[in-house]
Amino acid sequence: MTAGFAGATSSTALPPLVPGLPVLGCALDMRINPLEFLTRMYQQYGPVFRVRILNRTHWVIAGSEGNRFMSSDGGEHLGSTHVYGEFGREFGADLLIAMDGPQHRQLRKVQRPGYSREAIVRHLPAIEHVARESIAGWRPGESRRLLPLIREVVFSQLGALIAGPAPCGLLGDMEVVFDTNLMVNVSKILPKVALRLPHYRRARMRVDAFIERVVNWHRHHPPLDREPDLVDRLLAAEDLEGQPYDEQSVKTSVLGFYVSGLHTLAASATFLIGAVLGVPGLQAQIAAEADQAFDEGELTLASLQGMTTLHKAALETMRRYTVSAFLPRSVITAFEFEGFRFEAGTQVLVAEGVTHLLPENFPNPLAFAPDRESWNGAAPPSDVYTPYSLGAHSCLGARVADVQLRAVAGVMFHELELAFKNPNTPLSVHIHPVSGPSRRLQVTAVRRRVH
Numbered sequence: 001m002t003a004g005f006a007g008a009t010s011s012t013a014l015p016p017l018v019p020g021l022p023v024l025g026c027a028l029d030m031r032i033n034p035l036e037f038l039t040r041m042y043q044q045y046g047p048v049f050r051v052r053i054l055n056r057t058h059w060v061i062a063g064s065e066g067n068r069f070m071s072s073d074g075g076e077h078l079g080s081t082h083v084y085g086e087f088g089r090e091f092g093a094d095l096l097i098a099m100d101g102p103q104h105r106q107l108r109k110v111q112r113p114g115y116s117r118e119a120i121v122r123h124l125p126a127i128e129h130v131a132r133e134s135i136a137g138w139r140p141g142e143s144r145r146l147l148p149l150i151r152e153v154v155f156s157q158l159g160a161l162i163a164g165p166a167p168c169g170l171l172g173d174m175e176v177v178f179d180t181n182l183m184v185n186v187s188k189i190l191p192k193v194a195l196r197l198p199h200y201r202r203a204r205m206r207v208d209a210f211i212e213r214v215v216n217w218h219r220h221h222p223p224l225d226r227e228p229d230l231v232d233r234l235l236a237a238e239d240l241e242g243q244p245y246d247e248q249s250v251k252t253s254v255l256g257f258y259v260s261g262l263h264t265l266a267a268s269a270t271f272l273i274g275a276v277l278g279v280p281g282l283q284a285q286i287a288a289e290a291d292q293a294f295d296e297g298e299l300t301l302a303s304l305q306g307m308t309t310l311h312k313a314a315l316e317t318m319r320r321y322t323v324s325a326f327l328p329r330s331v332i333t334a335f336e337f338e339g340f341r342f343e344a345g346t347q348v349l350v351a352e353g354v355t356h357l358l359p360e361n362f363p364n365p366l367a368f369a370p371d372r373e374s375w376n377g378a379a380p381p382s383d384v385y386t387p388y389s390l391g392a393h394s395c396l397g398a399r400v401a402d403v404q405l406r407a408v409a410g411v412m413f414h415e416l417e418l419a420f421k422n423p424n425t426p427l428s429v430h431i432h433p434v435s436g437p438s439r440r441l442q443v444t445a446v447r448r449r450v451h
């Protein structure tokens with residue numbers, strides 16, 4: 001089966017191969033600020049090129065041409081199963097991100113209400129409380145590593161969105177389980193044996209036991225006096241054959257909730273706070289907005305929406321420091337795009353975020369400028385600005401993330417005046433193994449703000 005897209009000809013030529021180092025290929029270029037590298041390659045070679053990373057060659061689709069392709073039927077030719085299948089199966093069943101076709105659509109439909117804005121807005125007081133608690137003991141003059149701190153906050157907040165036992169003390173185990181599995185089964189930089197090491201097995205057992213407790217709690221406490229959450233919905237749902245999802249599928253989907261949200265959100269929130277600190281005067285402006293929002297009482301959706309400078313800073317953060325710089329995919333059915341034929345089995349990186357760094361879309365694109373014209377009025381079109389991806393697998397947690405991101409930063413700037421521990425700290429996107437800011441980034445509490 002083939003599909004023609006804009007500019008397609010029946011070509012058998014291979015896309016240009018980006019020159020790389022012996023053995024490593026472009027691995028080093030892709031480790032730090034990969035989106036800047038991919039943008040330069042797009043500017044040089046156009047919307048289709050190839051990069052070699054260690055011993056694997058990937059075909060890259062980039063630019064607004066690629067984004068339009070992803071949001072059209074074209075995206076149906078690119079599957080996730082071959083990329084994430086083993087990653088999901090290690091957890092015992094299919095993860096949403098590892099599924100394609102009708103089964104994926106069905107499970108996504110089942111899960112969607114569990115990720116809705118209403119689902120998170122109900123828990124705003126808990127979200128606020130967790131953020132405040134996490135910084136309650138931060139004394140003036142003390143410095144902390146920002147990313148691990150924000151991960152703790154985000155992880156506990158995600159826990160608060162699901163009724164029943166809280167994931168106390170489990171962040172380290174969750175990170176071991178997630179990162180090891182990713183490095184073995186997706187980026188393939190660790191051998192399979194890493195999944196059998198005692199360190200991993202012990203973390204897995206504790207995470208599995210927690211997920212089991214959560215699911216059992218929901219079985220014994222049906223949502224009679226509370227709104228159903230993601231777990232209730234999974235337990236009540238049916239698959240395409242009209243059968244309930246089996247126990248392992250439910251557990252894997254609950255784990256998927258943490259897996260999908262933790263790193264992306266923590267990375268984006270850390271970038272947001274770091275980027276604000278880099279612009280003179282911006283922290284004070286956001287703090288003033290936050291004071292007004294919190295003076296009105298407990299955080300509400302309306303008070304969050306009133307923090308317009310923070311909102312623009314969040315939009316700009318996800319443009320400038322896009323955490324999902326590229327999405328790995330595998331060709332399911334052959335197609336032609338921009339004059340190149342993609343055969344089944346070809347490994348593809350969809351560099352959706354390249355459009356975020358093109359000067360024709362965002363003048364002076366490497367500057368962090370929340371006051372840029374793009375954030376006044378309607379959002380830029382989705383083929384230009386796509387922090388949550390496009391098409392079949394676009395982020396199901398986008399609404400949750402929007403609220404959580406602003407709540408975390410709002411509480412931080414309301415409670416504390418912060419500064420980089422090392423002035424002139426450049427923010428950069430590192431892949432370790434998922435993309436995010438440097439773990440070494442440290443900030444100092446200059447003073448607790450008096451209210």
Ligand code: HEM
Pocket residue numbers: 096097098108158256257260261262264265268323324327328387388389392393394395396397398400401405
């Ligand atoms: C700022 C934070 C976030 C960003 C930038 C982000 C970005 C993304 C992106 C780019 C994808 C597509 C991945 C792919 O196609 O390979 C995705 C998928 C997904 N995200 Fe997020 N995400 C964020 C937060 C969250 C949160 C907080 C949750 C859950 C609470 C979540 C749940 C999901 C799920 C379940 C999927 C898979 C959807 C599917 O396969 O159909 N995300 N996210």
